[in-house]
């Protein structure tokens with residue numbers, strides 16, 4: 522088992538699967554199917570006989586139930602194949618620090634890239650581990666190829682150990698998670714799962730049942746344009762109005778000044794000329810009330826600013842993006858309870874976390890497949906300093922196997 526998950530991981534990370542938000546197609550980049558095809562081959566060769574790639578680039582496969590019980594729910598285990606557009610995923614050269622003995626890790630391809638213990642104290646728990654990194658010139662892609670490798674390795678283990686009883690397990694590998702379209706074309710009917718887990722979290726032992734709730738806000742401002750030579754007392758420059766709104770945003774409510782369970786108002790775009798300007802925001806909070814109060818605050822700021830510009834007008838548009846999956850998961854407490862038990866049986870102290878972002882699981886939960894997130898073991902996602910240890914990936918494989926057992930035992 523040990524060699525298998527890391528070997529698979531090393532095979533997957535060298536395949537470039539970066540997604541592209543500017544593309545309209547599904548998958549956003551054809552190259553994601555290169556990994557999809559390899560995964561289908563590997564799944565078929567370990568005995569997942571219905572494994573296939575669909576026209577959208579998703580991989581589906583089934584580990585059939587081997588229990589006489591017919592009350593065991595169908596569980597979907599999911600990971601995403603794409604890597605983030607934030608940093609290059611081309612020509613990844615994985616490096617392994619074997620039997621890590623502590624200290625900072627300098628990456629060989631770019632000496633300015635150093636994984637520092639001070640920035641990543643989790644390294645202190647990894648003494649003796651084999652740590653996989655990139656060479657520093659690309660991201661590694663542990664997000665989420667660690668999850669992909671763990672699922673294939675767990676599937677192989679379950680198929681080779683038929684004495685381990687489990688219900689039907691559906692495997693799903695998605696494309697385009699990093700650009701927010703990961704589950705747009707998932708066929709839930711075909712999947713036929715009752716509950717799901719994404720293997721897409723960070724540190725070993727962590728389980729996440731909460732994501733942000735998320736809205737976008739667009740503010741369109743129409744000012745009063747006039748020749749600057751005759752502007753006295755009349756011009757209302759839309760660029761200035763937009764600047765005033767940004768200037769009044771509370772400083773303690775920004776991504777860079779909040780952590781834990783606090784949400785934020787984050788300007789993501791600004792454009793303008795004298796007669797009109799446009800501001801884009803994302804609003805994040807863990808509760809619906811927190812989200813709504815931040816939107817009300819932003820609208821109040823806008824209204825106040827506009828009082829100084831009587832000839833100008835604005836529109837304020839809120840667009841729902843996604844919602845905290847906890848709302849759905851709380852109705853099915855066994856999803857988290859069984860995950861906690863599986864992590865414990867795999868030899869770790871379970872840790873409940875909330876995600877300051879969204880996952881495929883939050884969308885799936887609201888589409889009708891309640892879905893929590895389990896650790897895949899990676900750290901420093903979306904950066905050239907990304908790393909994951911072989912031992913933590915093995916723990917994730919064990920967690921999936923234990924999870925299959927727990928669902929069978931308790932159903």
Ligand SMILES: [Zn+2]
Nearest residue numbers: 601664665721
């Ligand atoms: Zn991910």
